[in-house]
Amino acid sequence: MTFFEQQDRARQHTKKLVFLFALAVIAIVAAVNLVVALAWTVNSGTHHGVAHHYPKGFFAINTLITLMVIGGGTLYQMFQLREGGDAVAEMAGGRLVERDSTDLLERRLLNVVDEMALASGVACPKVYLLDDEDAINAFAAGYRPDQAVVAVTRGTLTRLTRDELQGVVGHEFSHILNGDMRLNIQLIGVLFGIQMIASCGQYLMDSDTRTSRRDRDSKGNSDSLLWFAVGVGLFAIGYIGIFFGRLIKAAVSRQREFLADASSHQFTRNPDGIGGALRKIGGLSRGKKLGSQINHPNAEQLSHLFLGTARPSFLSGWFATHPPLEERLKRIYGRNMPPLDAPELEQPAAEPGERQADLPFTAAGFAGAGGAAAFSAPTPVAAVGAGTPSLEFGNSHGTAAKLPSQLDGAARDPVAACAVVYALLLADGAKRDPQLALLNAEVPQQSALTVLLAESIAQLPRSARLPLVDLATPALRQLTPAGREQLLARVERLIAAGGRITLAEFVLQTILLHRLAPQGGRPTPITFDQLSDLSDDVAVLLSLVVHVAVPAATPNAYEARAAAFQRGTAACPGLGLSATHFRSGAELGFPRLRQALENANQLAPLAKPQLVKALLAVTDGACNTSALSIASADLLRALCAGLEAPLPPLVAAAYSDYPWQFDN
Structure with a gap:
């Protein structure tokens, strides 16, 4: 499945998320009305089910307040996460690993992340460390591949070898490159909203414990006990939110974990990388302990982001946020694999003779x-x-x-x-x-x-x-x-x-x-459903690639450029483009090019691959060479960055003669 198909599938999952969110809201509204109605009945001394004793608009007001709490919680959380990956990492208790860190474990982590980013042609992400988490776990977050962050636990650094750490980072890069991250952030906001009722219940229970004995004595115990009981009821209703939250996360994340495991194996060409990490999670999970457990208070809300199960669950099967470790390992190795012990490893030592x-x-x-x-x-x-x-x-x-x-x-x-x-x-x-x-x-x-x-x-x-x-x-x-x-x-x-x-x-x-632009870390809206909505912009981008792929000094440059532009337009049938739409260099000013690329980035996910294919078609056979020139590769690299798309293999191959790799 391609990157763009993954993004389109994420859009489909978003529709499923909305449906399940609506079901959760209906269930929570009904439960809240039931709890408040019972509390009103007990407090007023009336019998069950006598509707005329409820004030006018009683249930409508309860419903409206509940919807405002859920909707307000969702909008508030989405606003808090508007900056993308950095906000998510800080929400998980992460600390930014400075690029000039002298801690050897942190240096190793930075090196591995940089290697993976440079090999995949995306900007090196920021790296965060969850210092207080001793288990093995990690996640990637952000709205766009070039704005991502990668976060790992302290246990991941101290318990995994370099190959295993590389496997974990490769798994997270799969989520970056497969377009999973934007949906994951949306899911955080949804889960926060539907669990707000539990937070309100917790607040009421805590308020009762904060009330002084004098206040309780002056007002009587009945009101205090009533509000405490309402708090207990609302807190219990919160488990409806947790139930639906697990259901939503299971619906959108389980298969993606299998894909990310397979991608990590493909990236590193070493099954013992991600496989060894998962086996060590299994080794740490012996007994009652969970080898990937996250203890931060926001762990439940963020559990769908992590490499492994972040919190023990009384729900399993269809409601588990992650596939079973045994099944993941069997898909990696093709057979059952036993768990591995995961002691803390020795601190790596600097090599003799290293200099300033x-x-x-x-x-x-x-x-x-x-x-x-x-x-x-x-x-x-x-x-x-x-x-x-x-x-x-x-x-x-x-x-x-x-x-x-x-x-x-x-x-x-x-x-x-x-x-x-x-x-x-x-x-x-x-x-x-x-x-x-x-x-x-x-x-x-x-x-x-x-x-x-x-x-x-x-x-x-x-x-x-x-x-x-x-x-x-x-x-x-x-x-x-x-x-x-x-x-x-x-x-x-x-x-x-x-x-x-x-x-x-x-x-x-x-x-x-x-x-680096101010809005760079935020999601890009989808404004155009089809490539035909942007015919003029497509002609501008194709013309730019033609000018670079076929320099003016090329023999018969006019005919060669015409042929190259025709190859590009042939890859975009239905746009009505012809040779008359080819733009001269004087018509390709930077503002026009920038506008064309910004518009193209607002295309629906499945419309973008057609544009990338057309841009590549322009370079096919240009200047009678099968290899892509570095000038064309640089331009296509920039255009792919503007489209939030991974590098096509042909473009990545132009940089393969100069592999970037760290020593440790």
Whole structure:
């Protein structure tokens, strides 16, 4: 099943969620009316079922109040989660793992997450750690793949080997890439709403215990006991919400766990990765303990997000939020597998001989050491505390080459990551002078660093530059909202200072706008159901890819471009596009391109793959070569980011000559 089919299935699950939510609301409203009616009857001394003793509009008012509580709770929770994954991770008690962390377990986690992100062509997600959870569990959250976060428990770090940790992260990346996360956040809001009645009951019971003895004596015990009884009744009704919550989660999440397990196996090519993690959860679950249990108060509400069952359940079968471990393991290995012991492992040790260049880099360290000297003065590992392996990429000769340590370190620091962005935008020759003048005027403390980083970037292969942006994204996302806006505005001024916008500048700005804009972490509305609603925008995007895939210097460029555009339009039958819709370079201004991509991102999920297929068709056979040029790959990478789509295999293959991998 493709990414877009998964997204469409998520939309279908949303309809099922709405139906079950309606059933839950009806059941809760009926139960609340029953409890309040009984309380009224007891308090008034009347007999059961004498309806004329109830005040006028009694049941209507009860129903309205109940609906307001449920609806208000849902809307409140959705508002709280409007920023996506970060809000969910904090709701679970997570702590952001800093990119410059020197804790070796945290470094290992960051490295594994970065590897998986760079291999899949999405921005490296932020990483959170649930420090107080000793069990093995993890989750991914966010509205969009490029805005995701990954969270793991402390037990996942201390009990799993690197291969097993990689299997867990691969499982969570399946949820990122398969479009599961948006539905998961919607589900959190729904569950909060239908469980609000239980919270009201808890409040009434707690209010009774807070009432002073003098107040109870002055008013009599009857009112206090009555409200306490109502609280008990409402709290019991809350289990209707829990029941329907489990039913909803089981309806939308069980099969996705099987898919995520299979995807993890596919990503890592190692069944003992995710398999070993699940077997260790089974080992921790011996006796009455649950090896994946989450103890945070919000665990029930978030249980559908996690890798394993977060809370013990008196419900099983169709009402379980996760498939049985035994069944998941059998699907991974093809046979029954016994559980494994899961003791805490020894802390990984830094390799002998690691130097300052392999350690986290900070902009403050650069400024304090006097610029470039900070990179040339090695410091023993013992003096800093821990080692951080450097990222590697293969070169055109098939051998491994270290990513320059200053780039590796700078990409992990929020301030220095901005300098990485500026360095990627620096032009050559005289065009660089106005850009440097702008930097000297606005951010003089970063100007020298930008020049130094630009020299290192110039030594990188072209295919390593956008992955460097992916690596820097988590640090850039740690900037304040004002800081992000300043960065994006300065990027625009740097491009303008350099003269006419280049392809590399368009690609970089498109990716940065998608990932760092104020609304970047929020869900994208679906406005257009069919590709035919956007014929003009499709022509603009196809024309852009044609210009890049078939450069002007190509022999018979006019005929080659016409043929390429025709291949793209042939992949979009029914749009009525012809050669007359091809746009010249002068017609492809950045504002028009941005608007076309924003509109295309509002397409329904199953309409997007047709557009991606058409964009790829344009490059098929361009310039008489079967390999996709890195220029075309960069452009398609940016367009896929704008469409919130994973990289097609053909695009990912353009970067495969330079695999990014960490040592530990």
